[in-house]
Amino acid sequence: MLSWTTREKKLAALAAIAVLLLVSLLFYVWRIGQDDEPVPFSPYSVEDESKQAGQEELEPIPDETMIWVDVKGAVVHPGVYELTEDARVYLAIERSGGFKPDAETRGVNLAKRLQDGELVYVPMKGEHPPVEITEERMSGAKPKININAATVEELTTLPGIGGVKAAAIVDYRDKHGKFQKESDLTKVTGIGEKSLERVKDLISVR
Numbered sequence: 001m002l003s004w005t006t007r008e009k010k011l012a013a014l015a016a017i018a019v020l021l022l023v024s025l026l027f028y029v030w031r032i033g034q035d036d037e038p039v040p041f042s043p044y045s046v047e048d049e050s051k052q053a054g055q056e057e058l059e060p061i062p063d064e065t066m067i068w069v070d071v072k073g074a075v076v077h078p079g080v081y082e083l084t085e086d087a088r089v090y091l092a093i094e095r096s097g098g099f100k101p102d103a104e105t106r107g108v109n110l111a112k113r114l115q116d117g118e119l120v121y122v123p124m125k126g127e128h129p130p131v132e133i134t135e136e137r138m139s140g141a142k143p144k145i146n147i148n149a150a151t152v153e154e155l156t157t158l159p160g161i162g163g164v165k166a167a168a169i170v171d172y173r174d175k176h177g178k179f180q181k182e183s184d185l186t187k188v189t190g191i192g193e194k195s196l197e198r199v200k201d202l203i204s205v206r
Helices: 006-035 046-057 089-095 135-139 163-176 182-187 193-199
Strands: 066-073 079-084 119-122
Touching (some): 066 089
Parallel strands (some): 066 119
Antiparallel strands (some): 066 079
16 A cells, blocks of 8 residues: 655645645636626717717807997986897996986986887986987877887876786786787787777887
8 A cells, every 4th residue: 555655745735735726816817807898899989079078068159139228418428338138227327337426316217128229318407308309299299108118107198008907018028028019019918909909009119
């Protein structure tokens, strides 16, 4: 019977351990190779995506509609100023440097929406603002009420238009912009064809 010495037994044990470690290492390397799946090809590179993102950020912003307003009277810098379409009188006053110390401001409606080509006149104390000469005034006829600029008080002078309807007209105008034609008045809640028929010859949309 073959007899192993102590030295031979130790060498055999070390050889077995080395083989076991080598097999474990080869198995570990094989498993890593199985986990590394290939990355699918994409026709869109990172550079292309960044370019697309940049193009979206640089989309042109539509220009605002601008109007021109003439500011005269007791303001620091009278003149013609360019403002956005939804501008109010107070913005025109600010652009012209503000009121002079002797300005009569009580009759100036700072919240009024401006129109292209409009005159904003600020009188001095004790002065009355100039009256605009229109064809109706020259002919002696009663001037028409501009529903795009009239106040609630002015609108109530129209037949069949009380305080509630007048306020509704101003509210509609502030939310949707100026009326394009007289018949647009029927878009206001509470105003129908009969009401329009009564006022259509007395209003304008300048």
